[in-house]
Structures are given as structure tokens and as C-alpha cells.
Amino acid sequence: MNHGAKIIHLRGAAGMDAIYRKVSWRLLPLLMLCYGVAYLDRVNVSYAKLQMGASLDFSEQVYAWGVGLFFIGYCLFELPSNLLLVKIGARKTLLRIMLCWGVTAAASAFVREPVEFYIIRFLLGVFEAGFFPGVILYLTYWYPSARRARVIAVFASAALLAGVVAGPLCGATLQYMRGLGPLDGWQWLLLMQGLPAILLGVIAYFYLDDKPEDARWLSCFEQQMIEQDLERDEEALNDAAALQHHQQPAEAPSAASTIWSLLREPSIALLAVANLLLMAASYALVFWSPTLLQRWGAGSHMQLGLLAAIPNLAGVVGMVLIGYDSDRRRERRGHFIACMVLATGGLGMAIAADNGLTWSLAGLTLASLGIASASPLLIAILTGMLNRQRAATGIALVGSVGLLGGAVGPALSERMLRWGDSAAMLATLIVLYLAAGAILLWALRRAPRRGGPSAGHGQTDKMARS
Numbered sequence: 001m002n003h004g005a006k007i008i009h010l011r012g013a014a015g016m017d018a019i020y021r022k023v024s025w026r027l028l029p030l031l032m033l034c035y036g037v038a039y040l041d042r043v044n045v046s047y048a049k050l051q052m053g054a055s056l057d058f059s060e061q062v063y064a065w066g067v068g069l070f071f072i073g074y075c076l077f078e079l080p081s082n083l084l085l086v087k088i089g090a091r092k093t094l095l096r097i098m099l100c101w102g103v104t105a106a107a108s109a110f111v112r113e114p115v116e117f118y119i120i121r122f123l124l125g126v127f128e129a130g131f132f133p134g135v136i137l138y139l140t141y142w143y144p145s146a147r148r149a150r151v152i153a154v155f156a157s158a159a160l161l162a163g164v165v166a167g168p169l170c171g172a173t174l175q176y177m178r179g180l181g182p183l184d185g186w187q188w189l190l191l192m193q194g195l196p197a198i199l200l201g202v203i204a205y206f207y208l209d210d211k212p213e214d215a216r217w218l219s220c221f222e223q224q225m226i227e228q229d230l231e232r233d234e235e236a237l238n239d240a241a242a243l244q245h246h247q248q249p250a251e252a253p254s255a256a257s258t259i260w261s262l263l264r265e266p267s268i269a270l271l272a273v274a275n276l277l278l279m280a281a282s283y284a285l286v287f288w289s290p291t292l293l294q295r296w297g298a299g300s301h302m303q304l305g306l307l308a309a310i311p312n313l314a315g316v317v318g319m320v321l322i323g324y325d326s327d328r329r330r331e332r333r334g335h336f337i338a339c340m341v342l343a344t345g346g347l348g349m350a351i352a353a354d355n356g357l358t359w360s361l362a363g364l365t366l367a368s369l370g371i372a373s374a375s376p377l378l379i380a381i382l383t384g385m386l387n388r389q390r391a392a393t394g395i396a397l398v399g400s401v402g403l404l405g406g407a408v409g410p411a412l413s414e415r416m417l418r419w420g421d422s423a424a425m426l427a428t429l430i431v432l433y434l435a436a437g438a439i440l441l442w443a444l445r446r447a448p449r450r451g452g453p454s455a456g457h458g459q460t461d462k463m464a465r466s
Contacts, residue, residue, distance in 0.1 A: 016225065016229070019218075019222050019225055019226065020143065020147060020226075022217075022218070022222070023142055023143070023212075023218075023226070024151065024154070026215075026217060027139075027142065027208070028151070028154055028155060030200075030203065030204060030207060030208065031135055031138075031155055031158075031204075032154070032155055032157070032158035032161070033158070033200060034094070034098065034131075034135075034197075034200050034201075034204060035131070035132070035135065035155065035156075035158040035159060035162075036158040036159065036161060036162035036165075037162070037193070037196050037197050037200060038101070038128060038131055038132075038197070039158070039159040039162040039163065039166075040162050040165075040166055040193045041101065041102075041105040041124070041128070041193055041194055041197065042070065042124075042128070043163070043166065043286055043287065044166065044170055044189055044190060044193050045063075045066065045067070045108075045121075045190070045287075046286070046287045046288070046289070046290050046291075047166070047167075047170035047171070047174060047186075047189065047290055047305070048170075048174075048186035048189050048190055049063050049186075049290075049291075050174060050186075050290065050294075050304075051174055051178070051184060051185055051186040052186050055184055055186065056111070056112065056113075056117075058114060058117065062114045062117065064411045065114075065118060065411070066114075066117045066118055066121040067121070067283075067287050067406075067407075067411075068406075068407040068408070068411050069118050069121045069122040069125065069407070070121045070122065070124055070125040070406075070407075071125060071283070071403045071404065071405075071406035071407035072122065072125065072404075072407050073121075073122040073123065073124070073125025073126040073129065074125035074126070074128060074129045074400075074403045074406070075125075075129075075400045075401075075403040075404050075407070076126070076129070076400075077125075077126050077129035077130065078129045078130055078133055078396045078399055078400040078403065079259075079393065079396040079397060079400055080130075081093065081097070081129050081130020081133075081134060081396070082130055082133050082134055082137055082392045082393070082395060082396035083392055083393065083396070084130075085130065085134045085137060085138070085392065086137075086392045089210040090134065090135075090137075090138040090141075090208060090210050091204065091205045091208050091209075091210055092205070093130065093134055094131070094134070094201060094204045094205065094208070095201045095202065095204065095205040096201075097127065097128060097129075097130055097131050097134070097201070098131075098197045098198065098200055098201025098204065099197075099198055099201045099202075100127035101124060101127040101128040101131075101197055102194055102195060102196070102197030102198035102201065103194075103198065104120060104123050104124045104127050104194070105124055105190065105193065105194030105197065106190070106191050106194030106195050107120060107194075108120045108121070108124065108190045108194070109183065109186075109187040109188075109189075109190040109191040109194070110187070130396070132399065133395045133396045133399040135155065136152065136379060136383065136395050136399075137391055137392050137395050137396075139151055139152065139155065140383055140388075140391050140395075141210075141211050141212070141230075142211075142212060142226065144229040144230055144232065144233045145233050145380070145383060145384040146327065146330070147327060148327075148379075148380045148383055148384070149323045149324075149326045149327045149332070149376060149377060149380035150320070150323045150324045150326075150327045152323065152376040152379050152380055152383075153319045153320050153322070153323025153324070153373070153376040154320055154323070156319060156372075156375060156376050156379075157315075157316045157319045157320055157372075160312045160313070160315040160316040160319065160368075160372050161312070161316055163286075163308070163309070163311075163312030163315070164309045164312045164313050164316065165309075166305075166308070166309075166312075167304070167305035167306060167307070167308035167309040167312070168302070168305045168306055168309060169305070170189055170305055171302040171303070171304055171305025171306065171308075172302055172305065173185055173188055173189045173192070174186060174189060175302050177189075212226045212227060213227070234387055234388055258389065258390055258393045258394075259393055259397065261390075262390065262393060262394050262397055263397075266443070266446040267385060267443045267444070267446040267447035268382075268385065268394060268397075268398065268443075270439050270440070270442055270443035270446065271378065271381065271382055271385075271398055271440065271443045272397065272398045272401035272402070273401070273439050274378065274436045274437075274439040274440040274443060275378055275398050275399070275401060275402035275405070275436075276401050276402050276404055276405040276408075277405060277432045277433075277435050277436040277439065278374060278375060278378065278402065278405070278432075278433070278436040279375075279402040279403060279404075279405035279406050279409065280405030280406070280408050280409030280412070280432055281343075281371075281405075281409055281429040281432035281433050281436070282371050282375070282405075282409070283405065283406040283409045284409035284412065284413040284425070284429060285364075285367070285368075285371065285429060287413075288413050288425070289308055289311070289364070290304060290308060292360075292364075292422050292425075293307055293308060293357075293361070295355065295422055296355050296356070296357045296360045296361070296422075297355075297356075297357040307361060310361065310365055311361075311364045311365045311367070311368035312368065312372075314365045314366070314368050314369045314372075315368040315369055315371065315372030315373070316372070317369070318342075318368075318369035318370070318372055318373045319372045319373045319376060322335055322338075322339065322373040322377070323373065323376050323377070323380075326377060326380070332377055332380060332381050332384075332444075333440075333441065333444050335373075335377055336374055336377045336378065336381075336437065336440055337437055337441070338370070339370040339371070339373045339374035339377065340370065340374065340433050340434065340436065340437035341370065342366060342367065342369055342370025342371075342373075343367045343370035343371045343374070343430075343433045344367075344370075344430045344433050344434060345366060345367075345370075346363045346364065346365070346366030346367025346368070346369070346370065347363060347364075347367045347426045347427075347429055347430050347433075348363070348430065349362065349363030349366060349367075350363030350364050350367070350422075350426055351363075351423045351426050351427060354423075355421075355422065371433075374436075378440065379395075381440075381444070382394065382395065382398055383395065385447060409432075412428065413425045413428070413429075416428050
């Protein structure tokens with residue numbers, strides 16, 4: 001593209017909206033389906049656990065260690081996977097990731113000893129590593145920062161939609177397929193939900209395009225308009241970096257120097273810590289929700305699964321609406337804090353309900369609305385701070401630190417449940433959410449100001465509207 005010329009869409013913002021709708025309808029349905037399957041393979045062990053404990057004599061501690069090892073494997077290989085995506089493209093990366101994790105997830109149905117469970121969960125984390133941050137990086141190749149909150153929210157809502165399906169699906173599998181053939185219900189559950197990833201990986205390889213310039217379903221004019229939006233973002237980020245460091249942007253830094261520069265940047269480091277606390281609390285709630293519902297009085301596996309779908313459904317609605325409103329108002333900070341208030345208020349309601357099923361579930365539903373909506377906002381804030389040279393490394397770095405929270409949170413919650421009760425666990429999560437909100441505020445105070453959707457003050461970039 002000729003950088004000296006600017007193309008103006010004759011239909012203005014409406015014309016650009018039409019182009020990005022076309023992109024979204026092409027990319028998001030398949031990516032959401034892939035993420036939904038990934039989420040099922042990540043969390044279905046929380047339902048399988050309800051039968052695995054009796055079948056394999058696994059304690060709560062064994063389960064907590066298995067959950068944590070998944071996130072450790074994911075954390076260790078997330079950054080290398082994203083750097084590889086930059087070199088070989090999204091299609092090949094998604095094919096590799098999904099083939100390997102599909103085989104591993106299906107194989108987890110045949111574990112017999114705790115050490116086998118630990119190994120398979122660690123390998124599942126290793127092979128799935130890079131999927132979510134890789135897709136986030138992939139979306140930055142197609143959408144400017146002003147449009148990312150809603151797009152990331154729609155994509156991330158696939159996890160909650162999968163959670164809506166997971167409850168009834170897993171509950172029915174455990175209840176009606178137990179003893180069917182040579183496998184137990186929990187084995188059918190893990191086997192059947194692992195295999196679809198293999199097929200979807202192949203479909204993604206042939207259906208997706210690595211970048212807008214490779215997309216034959218876009219006209220040359222549409223490709224140029226998208227590239228112009230992305231170039232405007234890049235120029236704003238480079239100008240902000242040059243002002244902050246009082247120098248011209250560096251030329252093609254190495255991966256090591258990029259990592260070091262990100263670690264030294266206070267706003268990025270603080271966002272990583274906020275993400276760690278957010279993920280620790282969120283995954284603790286995800287993995288222990290079936291157990292909590294059981295303690296609160298849910299009856300059969302099928303009833304438990306149906307009740308577990310309610311908070312996830314509320315999370316889907318909240319995630320999409322809050323992400324859309326954040327982009328419309330061009331503001332991030334206030335929306336994130338509102339999400340933390342909803343999360344802590346809902347968990348406080350569940351504590352006050354004193355193990356009563358109806359009000360505890362209502363509190364969990366309110367909390368899920370805030371929890372689900374917070375993560376896409378944090379990611380949108382992060383991607384708005386990173387230019388193309390640093391995006392792959394920065395997204396993976398912050399994501400890796402966050403995934404450490406996925407290892408710590410469930411284990412910490414298991415300790416709280418064993419030491420006290422569900423109230424002690426939920427109170428711990430409230431502290432984590434409040435700390436995440438405070439640290440994010442601190443991160444935004446340290447971030448350089450630039451045009452576009454301001455994370456802090458809703459500053460308007462008029463060019464992004466044209």
C-alpha cells in the first residue's frame with residue numbers, strides 16, 4: 001500500500017462497519033467454535049471429577065494438582081507458540097495446536113493413576129498453549145484498536161457459550177452413558193469432547209487466511225481500507241513510544257530485547273499482575289462451581305449441569321454488551337472497575353446466602369456477569385498499548401503470567417474449602433478481584449497517552465470514526 005496516500009470511504013463509518021462485519025462473519029464463527037471446544041477440553045474435568053473420584057480413588061488434592069499442571073504447561077509454552085505464529089502464520093499454528101490437544105484430550109479418558117493424570121494434564125496445557133493468545137494476535141492483524149473490545153468479547157464469549165452447553169451436556173453424559181460399553185461415563189465425556197478438535201484444526205487450516213492481504217473474499221479496496229486503519233494505529237503507537245523514550249522507534253528488535261523492554265515497562269508489568277489475579281480467581285470459580293453447586297443442594301448430575309449453565313449464560317450477555325458499550329463510549333477503565341464491582345457484589349451475595357441454593361446461584365450469576373466481561377477489556381487495553389513488533393510477545397507474556405493464576409487459583413481454593421467452607425473460598429476470590437482492579441488502575445496511570453480509545457478517560461480519536 002502507498003503510505004503517502006489516504007483513501008476515504010465514500011460511505012464513511014457505515015462503509016467501514018460493513019467491511020468489518022464481513023470480516024467478522026468470515027472469521028469469528030469458526031474461531032469461536034474452536035475456542036468453545038478448547039474450553040470444554042480444559043474444564044470438562046471439573047464434571048468428570050464427580051465420577052473420577054469414586055472410579056479411580058482420586059482425592060480432591062490430586063484433582064487440584066492436575067488442574068494446576070495444565071496451566072503450568074500452558075504458561076511455559078505460550079510465548080514460544082506466539083513467536084512461532086509470527087514466523088509460520090496462524091493457519092499452520094492452529095493446525096498444530098488443535099491436532100495435538102485433540103489427541104491428548106481424548107487420551108485423558110484412559111488414565112488410571114494420579115501420575116498419569118498429572119502427565120496428561122500437563123501435556124494438554126503444553127499442546128493447547130498459544131491458542132487463545134494466538135487468536136488474539138491474529139485478530140490484531142484484522143481489526144484496529146478502536147474495534148477490538150467488542151470483537152475480543154464476542155470471541156471470548158465462546159468460552160461461556162461452551163459453559164452453557166457444558167453443564168447439560170456433561171451432566172447428561174455422566175448420567176446416561178455411565179456403564180455404556182467398556183467405558184464409564186466420565187471416560188465417554190473426555191473422549192467425545194476431545195476428538196472434535198482434530199477435525200476443526202484441519203478445517204481452520206483450509207478455511208482461514210493469515211492476513212487481510214491473503215483474503216480473496218475481500219476486494220482490493222477493502223484490503224486497503226483495513227490496512228489503512230491498522231497503519232494509523234501503528235503510527236499512533238510508534239509516536240507515543242518515541243515521545244515516552246525521547247527517541248525514534250527502534251528498528252526490528254530481537255525477541256529477547258522485546259521481552260526485556262516489556263518487562264521493564266511498568267504499565268505492561270502491572271497489567272500482567274492484574275491478569276494473574278483475575279485468572280486465579282476466575283479459574284478457581286470455573287473449576288469449583290460444580291462442587292459448590294453440589295454443596296448448595298443441587299441434586300442429580302443433570303440438574304447440576306442445568307444450574308451451572310445459568311451463570312455462563314449471564315456471562316455471555318454481559319461480555320458482549322459491556323464490550324460493545326466500551327467501544328461505543330471509547331472508554332475502558334470505568335467499565336473494568338464496574339465489572340469488578342459486579343463480581344465482588346455477586347460473590348458477597350453468595351456468601352450471605354449461607355449455602356442456600358437459590359440466592360447462592362443468584363449471586364454466582366451476578367458475579368459471572370462481571371467476571372466474564374472483565375477479561376476482554378483487559379486484553380483490549382493491552383493490545384492498545386502494543387505495536388506490531390511487540391504484539392506477539394506482549395500478548396503471550398501477559399497471558400502466560402495470567403495462566404500462572406490458573407495454576408494457583410484452583411489449588412488455593414481447594415485449601416480454602418478444606419480449611420473452612422464455600423464462604424472462605426468465595427471471600428478469598430473477592431480479595432483477588434479487588435486487588436486486580438486496583439492494580440489495573442495503577443497500570444493505566446503509568447501507561448503513555450495516545451489517540452484512540454483511551455483506557456483511562458474515553459478520549460476520542462476522530463480519525464478512527466471515519
